Amino acid sequence: QVQLVESGGGLVQPGGSLRLSCAASGSFFSINAMAWYRQAPGKQRELVGGITSGGSTNYAGSVKGRFTISRDNDKNTMYLQMNNLKPEDTAVYYCNYLNVAAIRSWGQGTQVTVSS
Numbered sequence: 001q002v003q004l005v006e007s008g009g010g011l012v013q014p015g016g017s018l019r020l021s022c023a024a025s026g027s028f029f030s031i032n033a034m035a036w037y038r039q040a041p042g043k044q045r046e047l048v049g050g051i052t053s054g055g056s057t058n059y060a061g062s063v064k065g066r067f068t069i070s071r072d073n074d075k076n077t078m079y080l081q082m083n084n085l086k087p088e089d090t091a092v093y094y095c096n097y098l099n100v101a102a103i104r105s106w107g108q109g110t111q112v113t114v115s116s
Contacts, residue, residue: 002026004095009110012085020080020110022095030073033098036080038091039109050098051078063089085114 008020022034035050049059051069059067068081078095092109 002029002032004107006093006095006107006110009093009112011113011115013116014086014114016085016114017081017083018085018112020082020093020095020112022078022080024076024078024095026076029076032102034071034078035096035098036067036069036078037094037096038089038112039094040088040091043091045094048080048093052098082112085112087114090114 003025005023006020007023008018010018012018031053033050033052036048037045038048039045047060048063049057049067049069051057051071055071057069066082066084069078070081071078080093082089090113092111094106094109096103096106
C-alpha cells in the first residue's frame, strides 16, 4: 500500500489555475493506475480523472479540457493541473488508486476554493 500526501491547494479566483501534487511513498507507485478524486461540501466523493502506469489519462466530463493529470514515476509523484477554474470546482481534492477496490484509506486531501 502506498502512502499518499496531497498538496498545492488554495484560494483562487474564477478563471485561475492551480497545480496539485500527490507524493507517494513505497516502491509500487509506478506500476499502479492512479487517480484524483474530489469531495465538495455536502456531496459524495467523485472521480476527477485517472492516469495509467503508462501515462494514458481519462477525465470526468465536468473537467475535461480544463484539467490535466500527469505523473513522474521517477519522483513517485502525480500532478493535477487545473485551469479555468470554476466555483463548482471548490472541493477537497484527494489522490488514490484508480481501482477503488484497492483503496484502503484516504489522506487528508488538499482544499481548493474557487471564489472571487
